[in-house]
Amino acid sequence: MSQKIRAIKGMEDLFATKPVQVWQSIEAQARSLFERAGFQEIRTPIVEETALFERGVGETTEIVEKEMYTFKDRNDKSLSLRPEGTASVVRAFIEHFTDHQIQEGRFYYMGPMFRYENPQKGRYRQFHQIGVECFGQDHPGLDAEIIFLLDQLLRSLHLNQFELKINSLGSSECRQNYLSALKEYFTEHRSQLAEEDLQRLERNPLRILDSKEPQSQEVIGQAPDLSDYLSSENQSHFLAVQNFLKNLGVPFQVDSRMVRGLDYYEKTVFEFISTDLGAQSAIAGGGRYNRLVKSLGGPVVPAIGFALGMERLVSLLSADRLNLKSLTKIFFAALDEESEKYFSALLPQTRQLSAVTQVDWGSSSLKSKMKRAARWGAEWVVLSGESEQQKGVLILRDMKASTQEEIAREQLLDVLKRISE
RNA sequence: GUGGGUGUAGCUCAGGUGGUUAGAGCGCCAGGUUGUGGCCCUGGAGGCCGUGGGUUCAAGUCCCAUCACUCACCCCA
Numbered sequence: 001m002s003q004k005i006r007a008i009k010g011m012e013d014l015f016a017t018k019p020v021q022v023w024q025s026i027e028a029q030a031r032s033l034f035e036r037a038g039f040q041e042i043r044t045p046i047v048e049e050t051a052l053f054e055r056g057v058g059e060t061t062e063i064v065e066k067e068m069y070t071f072k073d074r075n076d077k078s079l080s081l082r083p084e085g086t087a088s089v090v091r092a093f094i095e096h097f098t099d100h101q102i103q104e105g106r107f108y109y110m111g112p113m114f115r116y117e118n119p120q121k122g123r124y125r126q127f128h129q130i131g132v133e134c135f136g137q138d139h140p141g142l143d144a145e146i147i148f149l150l151d152q153l154l155r156s157l158h159l160n161q162f163e164l165k166i167n168s169l170g171s172s173e174c175r176q177n178y179l180s181a182l183k184e185y186f187t188e189h190r191s192q193l194a195e196e197d198l199q200r201l202e203r204n205p206l207r208i209l210d211s212k213e214p215q216s217q218e219v220i221g222q223a224p225d226l227s228d229y230l231s232s233e234n235q236s237h238f239l240a241v242q243n244f245l246k247n248l249g250v251p252f253q254v255d256s257r258m259v260r261g262l263d264y265y266e267k268t269v270f271e272f273i274s275t276d277l278g279a280q281s282a283i284a285g286g287g288r289y290n291r292l293v294k295s296l297g298g299p300v301v302p303a304i305g306f307a308l309g310m311e312r313l314v315s316l317l318s319a320d321r322l323n324l325k326s327l328t329k330i331f332f333a334a335l336d337e338e339s340e341k342y343f344s345a346l347l348p349q350t351r352q353l354s355a356v357t358q359v360d361w362g363s364s365s366l367k368s369k370m371k372r373a374a375r376w377g378a379e380w381v382v383l384s385g386e387s388e389q390q391k392g393v394l395i396l397r398d399m400k401a402s403t404q405e406e407i408a409r410e411q412l413l414d415v416l417k418r419i420s421e
Numbered sequence: 422g423u424g425g426g427u428g429u430a431g432c433u434c435a436g437g438u439g440g441u442u443a444g445a446g447c448g449c450c451a452g453g454u455u456g457u458g459g460c461c462c463u464g465g466a467g468g469c470c471g472u473g474g475g476u477u478c479a480a481g482u483c484c485c486a487u488c489a490c491u492c493a494c495c496c497c498a
Contacts, residue, residue, distance in 0.1 A: 009489085062496045066422080084498085113498080118422080120492060129498060196495085207496090261497055271498095282498060309498030335456070366456045374458035385456065399458070 010117070010125030021324045022314050026157060027110060030130050030308075033153050034108040037145075039132060042107040044088040046114075050078040056087030056296055058263025060204075067115040081114035084262070085131040086289070086305055087296070093135055094298035103301050104136030110310075128310035131286075138290055138302035140237050143268040144244030150284055150306050151250045154272065157317055162283060165255040166245075166270040168238035170230040172291070175266070178229035179205060185224055192219045206259040220257075227256050234267060241268055264289040268304070274316055283316070284308035328420040331378035332359040333369040335385030342384060349413055355420035374399065380419060382412070 007013060014020060031041070050070050057064050069081040082088055089107055097105050110130040119125060134146060147164065154162060169175055183205045190198060193208070194215040200207045209220060230238065245252055252270075260269050269287030286306025293301040330350070334340040343359050350357045358376065360369050366385075373381050383395040383404075394412055397404035407415055 006489085067496080115497080117496075118493095119490095120494095123497075127498065131498095284498065307498060312498060333457090367454090367458080370456095370458040372458085378458090381457085383457080387456085395457095397457075402458085404457085 010119035025322050029156055030153055037149055039106040039108045042089055042109050044092050046082055047079050048088055050080040052087050052091055053080055061263055067117055069114045069116055083115045084113055085109050085129055085307055089133045090292055090296055098298050106134050108132045122312045129307045131307040133305035135301050135303045140240035141244050143241045143304055144248055146304050147270055148248045148250050162272055162274045164252040164272055165258050166252050167255055167258040169266050169269055170234045171266055174230050174234055178226050181224050189219045209257045225256050264292040283312050328355040329378045330355050330357045330380045331373040332382045338389050339384035353416055353420045
């Protein structure tokens with residue numbers, strides 16, 4: 001036997017009926033909500049020039065430094081599979097929309113993203129995101145509207161057990177000031193920090209704030225607070241966001257230690273987390289990125305967006321709460337060739353029914369046909385063999401009740417229509 | 422990249438301190454029941470015990486390596 005080819009590590013086939021239905025219903029719900037909020041779908045390529053992500057996501061981020069699927073094409077150009085959605089949407093926005101007088105746009109997307117990481121619960125190399133990007137305004141009301149949209153989506157899916165954390169990172173100047181203050185503070189107290197965190201001190205002091213090292217907690221607790229370094233304009237923006245959220249009835253917690261891993265965020269950032277998701281607690285996250293459009297070569301256009309992790313969300317949703325509707329299953333069992341031809345000729349009409357219909361081709365025994373019907377989950381079996389042929393009738397079996405009746409051929413479609421409602 | 426756990430039948434898993442022909446449940450196939458699924462009974466197929474090497478008279482079992490899966494760190498959705 002030749003070597004079995006398997007799916008790539010961290011990439012999954014999704015095929016079982018129930019999970020697929022859950023995905024479909026999430027996607028449908030998202031579309032419906034987003035469209036009503038004035039967003040239009042955008043589908044960008046999965047592959048982009050590597051430089052887009054380097055400049056967009058940030059060259060020193062974890063994602064770009066060691067998690068990208070990067071390769072050369074036949075022309076020796078460096079390409080990468082997208083590790084996230086925002087950079088591509090911004091690129092497309094600059095390419096197609098910024099020549100208008102009004103530089104605005106509301107977009108949503110859904111699709112696979114790729115990061116070369118070691119897989120674990122809630123983390124994959126190919127994973128799927130649903131995201132939203134909104135260009136053109138820097139208003140706290142919009143920040144709240146975007147958060148509300150995401151909150152609404154999660155609630156409409158009957159997701160329980162999640163909470164919203166928000167924070168403001170301030171503008172880049174505020175952040176610079178804060179960063180140096182933070183660095184100074186941790187350097188002073190370096191003896192009390194854990195080994196791990198000493199390394200972070202060099203690379204990215206912000207990360208020490210959400211360190212889980214027990215040893216460091218005390219120092220972290222007394223570290224300078226980002227909120228003290230926000231400019232008054234940023235402070236009032238953040239307060240306004242909170243007030244708008246209250247108006248909208250969206251519960252939230254301010255977490256002044258929350259920092260996010262992508263470089264482009266500033267001002268409002270937020271994260272939806274779940275307590276019963278294992279170590280990967282973030283279901284969705286996002287924030288404002290007012291300078292990204294410009295730094296990718298576009299005009300100055302403020303923007304805000306979020307991304308939602310499909311796999312994580314799906315793992316939290318129980319299929320029965322989504323009340324997935326399933327169609328009646330009708331199985332056609334033909335016992336001779338004449339009956340096969342008859343069922344075949346019937347297909348154009350049976351496919352009009354709001355039912356799942358399946359013809360069992362081939363000359364296996366009735367017993368094995370019945371077995372197949374049961375295994376498939378058929379609720380009804382339409383049976384035809386030689387004697388039915390001669391009498392011009394069919395047998396309709398109710399699999400659940402284990403009863404059956406003879407019906408005239410002419411009545412079949414009416415009867416099927418009735419049972420599939 | 423680092424650490425832990427697990428790899429035995431299609432699936433879920435048993436197989437003290439090495440010992441002769443590797444098991445169970447479920448599933449699958451056939452028959453009991455000639456044209457009727459589930460329940461029951463009988464029978465059957467299906468295993469290089471992840472892979473490679475080593476120790477031993479003897480390895481599913483011990484040792485080393487390697488691969489895969491999985492959880493966790495890091496980071497993120």
